[in-house]
Amino acid sequence: xxxxxxxxxxxxxxxxxxxxxxxxxxxxxxxxxxxxxxxxxxxxxxxxxxxxxxxxxxxxxxxxxxxxxxxxxxxxxxxxxxxxxxxxxxxxxxxxxxxxxxxxxxxxxxxxxxxxxxxxxxxxxxxxxxxxxxxxxxxxxxxxxxxxxxxxxxxxxxxxxxxxxxxxxxxxxxxxxxxxxxxxxxxxxxxxxxxxxxxxxxxxxxxxxxxxxxxxxxxxxxxxxxxxxxxxxxxxxxxxxxxxxxxxxxxxxxxxxxxxxxxxxxxxxxxxxxxxxxxxxxxxxxxxxxxxxxxxxxxxxxxxxxxxxxxxxxxxxxxxxxxxxxxxxxxxxxxxxxxxxxxxxxxxxxxxxxxxxxxxxxxxxxxxxxxxxxx
Amino acid sequence: xxxxxxxxxxxxxxxxxxxxxxxxxxxxxxxxxxxxxxxxxxxxxxxxxxxxxxxxxxxxxxxxxxxxxxxxxxxxxxxxxxxxxxxxxxxxxxxxxxxxxxxxxxxxxxxxxxxxxxxxxxxxxxxxxxxxxxxxxxxxxxxxxxxxxxxxxxxxxxxxxxxxxxxxxxxxxxxxxxxxxxxxxxxxxxxxxxxxxxxxxxxxxxxxxxxxxxxxxxxxxxxxxxxxxxxxxxxxxxxxxxxxxxxxxxxxxxxxxxxxxxxxxxxxxxxxxxxxxxxxxxxxxxxxxxxxxxxxxxxxxxxxxxxxxxxxxxxxxxxxxxxxxxxxxxxxxxxxxxxxxxxxxxxxxxxxxxxxxxxxxxxxxxxxxxxxxxx
Numbered sequence: 134x135x136x137x138x139x140x141x142x143x144x145x146x147x148x149x150x151x152x153x154x155x156x157x158x159x160x161x162x163x164x165x166x167x168x169x170x171x172x173x174x175x176x177x178x179x180x181x182x183x184x185x186x187x188x189x190x191x192x193x194x195x196x197x198x199x200x201x202x203x204x205x206x207x208x209x210x211x212x213x214x215x216x217x218x219x220x221x222x223x224x225x226x227x228x229x230x231x232x233x234x235x236x237x238x239x240x241x242x243x244x245x246x247x248x249x250x251x252x253x254x255x256x257x258x259x260x261x262x263x264x265x266x267x268x269x270x271x272x273x274x275x276x277x278x279x280x281x282x283x284x285x286x287x288x289x290x291x292x293x294x295x296x297x298x299x300x301x302x303x304x305x306x307x308x309x310x311x312x313x314x315x316x317x318x319x320x321x322x323x324x325x326x327x328x329x330x331x332x333x334x335x336x337x338x339x340x341x342x343x344x345x346x347x348x349x350x351x352x353x354x355x356x357x358x359x360x361x362x363x364x365x366x367x368x369x370x371x372x373x374x375x376x377x378x379x380x381x382x383x384x385x386x387x388x389x390x391x392x393x394x395x396x397x398x399x400x401x402x403x404x405x406x407x408x409x410x411x412x413x414x415x416x417x418x419x420x421x422x423x424x425x426x427x428x429x430x431x432x433x434x435x436x437x438x439x440x441x442x443x444x445x446x447x448x449x450x451x452x453x454x455x456x457x458x459x460x461x462x463x464x465x466x467x468x469x470x471x472x473x474x475x476x477x478x479x480x481x482x483x484x485x486x487x488x489x490x491x492x493x494x495x496x497x498x499x500x501x502x503x504x505x506x507x508x
Numbered sequence: 509x510x511x512x513x514x515x516x517x518x519x520x521x522x523x524x525x526x527x528x529x530x531x532x533x534x535x536x537x538x539x540x541x542x543x544x545x546x547x548x549x550x551x552x553x554x555x556x557x558x559x560x561x562x563x564x565x566x567x568x569x570x571x572x573x574x575x576x577x578x579x580x581x582x583x584x585x586x587x588x589x590x591x592x593x594x595x596x597x598x599x600x601x602x603x604x605x606x607x608x609x610x611x612x613x614x615x616x617x618x619x620x621x622x623x624x625x626x627x628x629x630x631x632x633x634x635x636x637x638x639x640x641x642x643x644x645x646x647x648x649x650x651x652x653x654x655x656x657x658x659x660x661x662x663x664x665x666x667x668x669x670x671x672x673x674x675x676x677x678x679x680x681x682x683x684x685x686x687x688x689x690x691x692x693x694x695x696x697x698x699x700x701x702x703x704x705x706x707x708x709x710x711x712x713x714x715x716x717x718x719x720x721x722x723x724x725x726x727x728x729x730x731x732x733x734x735x736x737x738x739x740x741x742x743x744x745x746x747x748x749x750x751x752x753x754x755x756x757x758x759x760x761x762x763x764x765x766x767x768x769x770x771x772x773x774x775x776x777x778x779x780x781x782x783x784x785x786x787x788x789x790x791x792x793x794x795x796x797x798x799x800x801x802x803x804x805x806x807x808x809x810x811x812x813x814x815x816x817x818x819x820x821x822x823x824x825x826x827x828x829x830x831x832x833x834x835x836x837x838x839x840x841x842x843x844x845x846x847x848x849x850x851x852x853x854x855x856x857x858x859x860x861x862x863x864x865x866x867x868x869x870x871x872x873x874x875x876x877x878x879x880x881x882x883x
Contacts (some may be wrong), residue, residue: 287788
């Protein structure tokens, strides 16, 4: 149902891209991938980038080419899109619940017998039902127990529950029990380095206790996976985690920039922008053609990339009003302005296309194929 | 690129709809349409519902069947979708700027010679350029001058500017000069009745001054259009406006419910919901499978439709956590919860489908065809 129009053609100058448009700066994006690759090599940790932030197979393929073992997704619908795009190692870092979705999951696993498809569980009844469906469908699945390591959201909380679920997984001939999903999501945006480090030390202790309990019960625990852009160096250094799942590092946003940077962590650059056009101009006021349907505001207003103007509060659905604060940057009708989103994930999820730009020229236009894959 | 899956099949019970899903309650929706029709008849004012809130041709067609003269949209891409769906009277209540978009607009007008397609202008250079393109394309357009009546966003501010633009419009053989677009957007959510009434009285005075100037210059001003869900009864009563443009009235949201209701205005009911599934349950905590990618939070958290639980702050991208506050409503894994969005427009824009439900059964599943038509 998308419009037939794409916002740019190859070779376009940035200022000729139709607006609003989502922009990825390829030089910065590639530098971010390279920084993560180097850091992970230094820690000898596996990287499974989280694709929920970008929902774009072209980006996922570049993350895998830069050393990723596969990708993470959050939704079954995302797994469908990424598997269909040819990516053959996908972990749903989330529970899948309900008859309709469990059938879809078993069918998806059956449809890609040569791919690795993983999912998390935190409930015995769901685990057994999924096992029954996978046996009936002759489908194979990697299954992880989700352990709540401080997120207070999903996951079991005690080693005994982990062991109970692991036994149920091992008992299913169509499941491979992989280990633990142990993601401390709330720790990613704690601003200070000591708080983030302490949160992950606590998470790693909890994960290690669960692993010890699994081993005592003669159950394998090959993988402990978790860790986002804000904390992955701590998971990597923990000697407990075997895999990290950063997502936002590739695109970045101003919310992550507000974190105090650990001296041992790589500095990722903002590679994601919303390009907006000046559609009305009056006195010291410029109105842009992008609003709440072009960027998310859950983590604050977007940031201008030029001086002399400020973004007014309460943007509307399709407009952002700027007020001039100095004459540093003259603006005329039809000019284009780059905004840095405050939160990359829900911003990307608003767009059908991402325009890939290098040194001011459009090099590619990628469909955001898993946009809206919400269920 | 959307997933092949739709969240429901006809006849499904609400609790079997896949989640998260956008739900429209047909009884409430139809009652809202009827209330607007009756109110508009009482004031003898034309209604042109704004389709930016729902982006769904099936909804727009029902609004027109309930007395609408056509629809409003905010974006060129939306106009393309609605014209293609068979709706033949579309006003873009916004400026269209830039060579690429102006060409698209002229082409669109040419493609639907029997439709009425309107657009707003607030700049002389853009008006002339659009006129040249329409002449070259042999395309006809309805053109409105946008007058800033307090929104401080787009539009000209003085009667002299209105007259200057109107002359340029009349001078173009392919344009029909329609009159004024005079929308006081910021007034819609002023909470008190006196503030909203005063804002529209001021807007109507300004529009009337501009109309007087047009008449003095021997220019027509057949239409003065504006007015949203929060204020349209004041525009309707003004003796100045000839057309109102409410949009949210059809679906509603909790932000509009927070307005003090004028005794003379109809009471619209919330007809829009996000259905979310309980995907994890632990102690007094239930985690829903809907987050920032299923509802917008620019106007606050969504509201639960049942007692005994509250929505925790800072929902994540794909999760909402509920805490139990009393034992009024027991919840079990896989249960479905209805949430009322705080702001309908950006919430609808996240979804590909809207599931139309009557008395707990799915009656239709409509594609939100203009979702993401952002440019």
